[in-house]
Amino acid sequence: MNTKSVRIAVIEDDPGLRELLQEELESVGYDVAAFTDVESFQNQQATFEAQLVVSDIRLPGISGLELLAQLQAQEKAPPLILITAFGTVDQAVEALKQGADDFLTKPLDLEHLLVSVERVLTFHQLRDEVEHYRQSQQRTAEGPAGIIGKSRVMQKLYDEIERVAPVEGAVLILGESGTGKELVAQALHQQSQRAAGPFLAVNCAGIPAELLESEFFGHAAGAFTGAQKARAGLLKEANGGTLLLDEIGEMPLALQAKLLRVLQEGKMRPVGSDQEVQIDVRILAATHQNLEQKVADKSFREDLFYRLETFAIKVPPLRHRGDDVALLAEHFIQQVSEQQNKRIKGLAAAAQELFYSYNFPGNVRELQNSIERAVTFCDGDWIDAEHLPARMRLEQVSEIATHATEQWPSMDALQADYVRKVLAHTEGNKQRAARILGITRRTLYRWLTNDD
Incomplete structure (x- = not known):
């Protein structure tokens, strides 16, 4: 990664360590601003606009964990690496659960710090590029009248x-x-x-x-x-x-x-x-x-x-529109999440499977209503099958049960039938089919070969 113009804020109350961190990061080309406490950082963030924050956990006033919570509440917040001399496994896991990008302990390995900074910045750059690509794809998926x-x-x-x-x-x-x-x-x-x-x-x-x-x-x-x-x-x-x-x-x-x-x-x-x-x-x-x-x-x-x-x-009808189901679901999730002030990331694997196997007799309107219900009942980051209307889950169970009762197919036959349905849905695109099935393309080809 090109370190030029990448702005990093260091928050550390120990003067010696603060100076060392600043010198080490600047020596490889980062633009660094150092602060003794969170309040000082917050007062300067509007003008400095840090792209990464490296902060001690134990600080005078607002702690590093409290800063993490504040950053998580912001729509566009810089990633955060936490440092502490009192690191425990439990504390590290808790910080990562709450959204910290990495967790380092003192005495600090400066080479480890540089690797961590590089990794976190690269990850967020790639994530932003993927999001930009996703949004551009969403824009190209928009036809007339929205x-x-x-x-x-x-x-x-x-x-x-x-x-x-x-x-x-x-x-x-x-x-x-x-x-x-x-x-x-x-x-x-x-x-x-x-x-x-x-x-x-x-x-x-x-x-x-x-x-x-x-x-x-x-x-x-x-x-x-x-x-x-x-x-x-x-x-x-x-x-x-x-x-x-x-x-x-x-x-x-x-x-x-x-x-x-x-x-x-x-x-x-x-x-x-x-x-x-x-x-x-x-x-x-x-x-x-x-x-x-x-x-x-x-x-x-x-x-x-x-x-x-x-x-x-x-x-x-929606059942003839292939991957438009996923595009519409993503569009409605974003739309309803904004209305309800939530941050739903998308559909979990089980919910995706239900969506791809369901015929949506009510078409786009039914899909929109299903997403509105799911977002309302979802308290986490991902919509799961349990958040979707009961009729969607019951239809899938009923279809499998009826199929099994009438014909008693083997598991291999059920697998082959499901793979064929997914391929029909993706209009023969094996890469998308493998992604939906949660397998590699090589495994998909092997399944198809065995089926033949």
């Missing part, structure tokens, strides 16, 4: 959004509940020429049928009992922008006919009015239902379906 995902199916979705967004026609967004259809709608709006205009979203299933027409088209004053003032309606409010009709399959047939006229002619008539109003709004529709089946059942207009279906975009 959509997270870099799987092949999501890259295809981004391409479709980019192609369809500039077009003025209506768009039908298809996908299971919880896949993020509204985010796709927002992305279409943001990448369109209407981006400066309003974006409104309405759930057709969330409004009573008798109020839908007034909600969409507005009404004239006195149009019906209680209509004391005229109302513009959502279509007029979204003029110059985009209106998302979520759960379009729940719209009554009579209203579907009026919506079709809006799409064809760009005109609408408020309830109770004799005047038609010209509007300029792009319609996006979303549904998790099979509209073709509804057309066959005569519960959805065929002409409206074909008008919407011209530009149809299908949002993939």
